[in-house]
Amino acid sequence: MGDYDALLVLSFGGPEGPDDVMPFLENVVRGRGVPRERLLQVAEHYQGFGGVSPINRQNRELVEALRPVAGVPVYWGNRNWRPFGEDVVRRMKADGVRRAAVFATSAFAGYSSCRQYYEDIARISIEGGPELVKMRHYGDHPGFVAAMADHVRAAYGRLGDDDARLVFTAHSVPVSMAETAGPSGGLYEAQLRRSAELVNRALGREGRPWDLVWQSRSGPPQVPWLEPDVCDHLRALAEDPANASVVLAPIGFVSDHMEVVYDLDTEARQVAGELGIRMERAATAGTHPRFVRMVRELMDEPEPVPCPLTCCPPPRRPRA
Numbered sequence: 001m002g003d004y005d006a007l008l009v010l011s012f013g014g015p016e017g018p019d020d021v022m023p024f025l026e027n028v029v030r031g032r033g034v035p036r037e038r039l040l041q042v043a044e045h046y047q048g049f050g051g052v053s054p055i056n057r058q059n060r061e062l063v064e065a066l067r068p069v070a071g072v073p074v075y076w077g078n079r080n081w082r083p084f085g086e087d088v089v090r091r092m093k094a095d096g097v098r099r100a101a102v103f104a105t106s107a108f109a110g111y112s113s114c115r116q117y118y119e120d121i122a123r124i125s126i127e128g129g130p131e132l133v134k135m136r137h138y139g140d141h142p143g144f145v146a147a148m149a150d151h152v153r154a155a156y157g158r159l160g161d162d163d164a165r166l167v168f169t170a171h172s173v174p175v176s177m178a179e180t181a182g183p184s185g186g187l188y189e190a191q192l193r194r195s196a197e198l199v200n201r202a203l204g205r206e207g208r209p210w211d212l213v214w215q216s217r218s219g220p221p222q223v224p225w226l227e228p229d230v231c232d233h234l235r236a237l238a239e240d241p242a243n244a245s246v247v248l249a250p251i252g253f254v255s256d257h258m259e260v261v262y263d264l265d266t267e268a269r270q271v272a273g274e275l276g277i278r279m280e281r282a283a284t285a286g287t288h289p290r291f292v293r294m295v296r297e298l299m300d301e302p303e304p305v306p307c308p309l310t311c312c313p314p315p316r317r318p319r320a
């Protein structure tokens with residue numbers, strides 16, 4: 001349908017050793033007004049894992065899983081760390097690629113999750129190089145929904161408690177960014193809610209409660225971000241003794257990132273333990289075969305209409 005001669009997996013990138021951590025973080029926050037203290041704190045999270053984020057390994061595994069299904073050569077490049085998108089595009093040009101489907105490792109609308117990938121594409125595109133066509137948002141795709149549902153079901157199985165509270169999480173963003181997501185605003189949260197509802201339904205749990213809460217807040221404290229934070233939510237749930245256990249489902253992430261292994265598996269797990277709540281974290285979509293097949297199905301859809309340039313504008317710099 002889309003007639004692509006290559007597939008480019010475009011991702012965020014992450015450090016792969018202690019010396020990578022600070023240069024990586026400086027790439028991420030360049031000009032974004034993230035306070036120094038927050039940056040040093042996040043650097044500690046990475047150093048606690050030997051300076052290695054799980055994201056690159058997960059992306060390598062995704063690329064390997066895609067090779068036999070994509071039907072075209074598969075490339076991988078990142079915004080913030082090696083292999084950088086700009087270098088990969090030069091290789092694609094040398095290989096004679098003319099028109100590549102771009103699969104961003106972020107499923108939803110919004111500045112960080114969508115617009116920034118369009119900015120990456122504009123920045124890395126070169127004269128005589130491949131045309132780069134970004135695939136659509138896919139949080140509502142049956143492949144993503146089925147993969148998440150399988151992983152949530154497995155978490156319920158490990159917990160052995162069908163009555164565990166189902167708590168979906170996604171990366172918090174500034175309230176102003178959430179309000180301007182999508183052509184008429186609010187689309188990041190609306191898509192996440194829709195996706196959570198579809199997963200809940202796929203589990204045969206319609207009518208039973210689920211929550212969508214936020215994690216990994218950044219930025220200066222005076223800037224409001226989406227709330228409640230997952231740890232505060234666990235504290236609120238603990239007030240009702242009916243909430244003896246919780247399944248956390250990181251629906252806002254397509255693979256394990258530092259935000260998942262630190263903010264959920266380390267921090268939220270500790271809070272749950274202190275509160276006497278039993279907790280299981282569902283796996284991210286990762287290389288679930290249905291999720292992998294989804295990527296090829298996206299390539300077979302009619303070429304997606306690009307988002308209008310007016311939606312998901314970059315945040316205004318907070319004044320120091």
Ligand SMILES: CC1=C(CCC(=O)O)c2cc3nc(cc4[nH]c(cc5[nH]c(cc1n2)c(C)c5CCC(=O)O)c(CCC(=O)O)c4C)C(CCC(=O)O)=C3C
Nearest residue numbers: 012014028032042053055106112113171173218219257258
């Ligand atoms: C919505 C969203 C996603 C989900 C969509 C998607 O998946 O793309 C996401 C993903 C990710 N965010 C990541 C890492 C970081 N994000 C930061 C900072 C920020 N994230 C934001 C939003 C999001 N981020 C925002 C509004 C900021 C404030 C600064 C700014 O406006 O840019 C910072 C700075 C330090 C801090 O945390 O304060 C880091 C290190 C990694 C890599 C993790 C790894 O290494 O495993 C990944 C996949």
Ligand SMILES: [Fe+2]
Nearest residue numbers: 112171216218
């Ligand atoms: Fe982030």
